[in-house]
Amino acid sequence: MGRFREAIKSLETAIHLNPFPPASFFLNLGRACIYTGRTNEAIEVAKKAINLDAGIAEAHFVLGDAFIAAGKSGGALSELDKALSLTQNPPPWHIGHKAVGLVNTGKIEEAVASVKDMVSSRPDDAWGYMYFAYVLCLIGRHEEALQMAQKTATLQIGPYTEPSIKLLSGLSYGF
Secondary structure, X not given: OOOHHHHHHHHHHHHHHOXXXXXXXXXXXXXXXXXXXXXXXHHHHHHHHHHHOOOOHHHHHHHHHHHHHXXXXXXXXXXXXXXXXXXXXXXXXXXXXXXXXXXXXXXXXXXXXXXXXXXXXXXXXXXXXXXXXXHHXXXXXXXXXXXXXXXXXXXXXXXXXXXXXXXHHHHHHHO
């Protein structure tokens, strides 16, 4: 519902009331903290999830995402690599977020190659095209980004299709 501040309060209460909170509580709290700009707190709670179970790929993904949101892309790459290594068939958003980390650390060619490989291996997956468009926006290749956003529009990614396309199109046209 996008009510992340309320989610934070509920999750903090759940963690406080449970003497042995599971890693998922911290993962969800970390995500909510990222969405509200509380990136340093997101990093701390993601680390708590990893301390509970370092084998949960999603814990490393949330920590990597928190590092990206905090502008610490170098730390993000190692966490996203760890998440990818723990997942046999990583979801496109894991690959896409790593590509964002690569862009933020100046590894442009590697970022483009990773999203290009993703759409080649998953030609019917709208998420791959969406992340390809986002990476292209980040590196200033806006005409190509718009083409990828339009390709995304021909595929379905669930309820986020229309807002995602508008965001990517706006980024492409706006820069």
